[in-house]
Amino acid sequence: MFCPKAQATHPNGAKPVRMLPMTERNTVDLAAANSRLNQITSLFEDNADAAFNVAYRIVWNRADAEDVVQSTFIQVYLKLDQLQDKSKARSWLLQIAYRQALNILRRRKDEPTDPADLPDRFTSDDATAEPTLQKDLRLTIQTAIDHLPQNLRIAVVLRDVEGLPMREVASVLDIGQSAAKMRVTRAREQLRTELAGLI
């Protein structure tokens, strides 16, 4: 704790010699904590939606996807010091979210995991949506993305929805860059076929 009296008396007193390094160390700790707080705040601001987006496309319900976001950023906060290259923060944390979402999927054996097996997401998840909204561009592309097989779906979400460079898509999915490119290519082809005449 900061102690102005100890600091003020330090030049003449005997005991403050011990107090001052304490104060300095606490100031350093405080600065480090503030810096970590600033980092996690901006990482969350910039990437929480992306993490949610990736997780939701795997676990297919908002509550589980929200849990993924929470546990992802808790891990990120704990491991901030391990992040040497700030430019890799986004793919690093999206990879954590991706793996956690896959873990939830593995633990959940009895529930449908393929969107084709689920009731229509826009009537089950969003009660306020009108059936006419099905014609809306947003729902059209969302539904088309839902229909993709998971490996293509996550690749195209990362590349085209989240705008990650192809090398970061590969890094999140832990696959080679040409494999990532192949998945994105096949996803776009399927979306193009499904959306033909609609966009």
Add this chain to the structure above:
Amino acid sequence: MDCHELEANLTEFLEGELSPQEEKAAVEHLATCQHCETVLAETKAVVATAAEHGQEELDPQTRQRLFQSVLDSSNQ
């Protein structure tokens, strides 16, 4: 470059990864082939639509709640 080659290289073309010669060949093919021009335009439309409308977003309250719980968990 023919239609098959163009479609096989479409992603590299869009990523700007083709060699200058390949890129020139692709552009020349696109200028003369209605089919490939359509494929390219539709693919670009898919990418643009996905970028603009593909995001599932957290609602602001949930966002705030999740962020707070991240901070709380780290202060324990």
